[in-house]
Amino acid sequence: MAPTAGFSAFDGNYNPGCETASEITFKRTDNYEWHDPTLWHAATSLENLDLGKYIFLVDEERVPCQYDDVIFQPETSFRVNITSEQTIQLKSISIMGQNFTRDSTLAEYMHSSSAKLQFHGQGTLRLSHTRCPDKSGCECGNSATHERICAALLQKSRNQCPMVTCKDAIKPTGHCCEICGVIIILTYSADFDIELYRDRIFHTFLNLPRNKGIQMAMSKRKKLQTPLRIVPRGLDSIIQIVLIDNKTGPYAGTHAEQLANDILKDIADHGKFFGIVTANLQVATGNNWSAQGTSSHRGLMITGIVIGILLVLLFLGISLLLYKNDAL
Numbered sequence: 001m002a003p004t005a006g007f008s009a010f011d012g013n014y015n016p017g018c019e020t021a022s023e024i025t026f027k028r029t030d031n032y033e034w035h036d037p038t039l040w041h042a043a044t045s046l047e048n049l050d051l052g053k054y055i056f057l058v059d060e061e062r063v064p065c066q067y068d069d070v071i072f073q074p075e076t077s078f079r080v081n082i083t084s085e086q087t088i089q090l091k092s093i094s095i096m097g098q099n100f101t102r103d104s105t106l107a108e109y110m111h112s113s114s115a116k117l118q119f120h121g122q123g124t125l126r127l128s129h130t131r132c133p134d135k136s137g138c139e140c141g142n143s144a145t146h147e148r149i150c151a152a153l154l155q156k157s158r159n160q161c162p163m164v165t166c167k168d169a170i171k172p173t174g175h176c177c178e179i180c181g182v183i184i185i186l187t188y189s190a191d192f193d194i195e196l197y198r199d200r201i202f203h204t205f206l207n208l209p210r211n212k213g214i215q216m217a218m219s220k221r222k223k224l225q226t227p228l229r230i231v232p233r234g235l236d237s238i239i240q241i242v243l244i245d246n247k248t249g250p251y252a253g254t255h256a257e258q259l260a261n262d263i264l265k266d267i268a269d270h271g272k273f274f275g276i277v278t279a280n281l282q283v284a285t286g287n288n289w290s291a292q293g294t295s296s297h298r299g300l301m302i303t304g305i306v307i308g309i310l311l312v313l314l315f316l317g318i319s320l321l322l323y324k325n326d327a328l
Helices: 046-051 102-112 115-116 143-153 195-204 256-275 297-324
Strands: 069-072 088-091 092-096 098-100 125-127 182-186 217-223 235-244 276-284 291-292
Touching: 092 125, 098 102, 102 115, 102 256, 115 256, 143 195, 195 235, 195 256, 217 297, 256 276
Parallel strands: 069 092, 088 125
Antiparallel strands: 092 098, 182 235, 182 276, 217 235, 276 291
């Protein structure tokens, strides 16, 4: 129940001012899962949370991450299933006005009668009381529970994602369903500061009236990097930026695409100052799909070397074949 909500039973007597009274139905609370992204709101500050200024995130990160502060508002009621094979890692948790930053005090509370009504299932909450130590950002830590998160998200739609109008929709890493919009993948140097660059995009682009209706999610991700799908390089950290807009039909994603082009131009002009090495873009709109990118000279050089090696190997292979056939 919300902080100002309340109810009373009808005794058969009419009371002036109660003309709007109606029947209420209590739903099963055991169906509410910690891993359901729809049950959470995320904001950049407590003030924004109170004002309802929520931020857009990929589905994995809508569920509390390892460096997040979790708040169950005072004067509310809730019951959530915390069953999880993985330990649920958080920075801190506030329950009904009580703030917990240490495992010992939280464990004591979890044995109380109130906690047993609020939390159920086989799961463990662990608190770090630590901020992300890396200025380039930290991973959310929910990748291991991706399937669980998506199952909870889509449980009411029989595990079916909403239809999109893009010909070839794109799926951001950490998201459950495909989207119309833009994915920008950044590689970066030791100078990159994710919060500084997030502020850059917000203040330079998203705050402009012409970009109203566009939402952005930015986070550090692990992504398999295999140049030309030949030389595996393992898992490298990248910065993923996702842009979506409120356009529909053939215009879906087109507004986000315009903003993405502005961001790429800004990266070409000022990316070095922010520690950005390369930027690659994927776009899916209601009427087209495209992939393009900008690379540093280093990236072009590596690609050139790989292609050069391939050409040499190809020549040697042909020479060997000709030699075996006495053609040389």
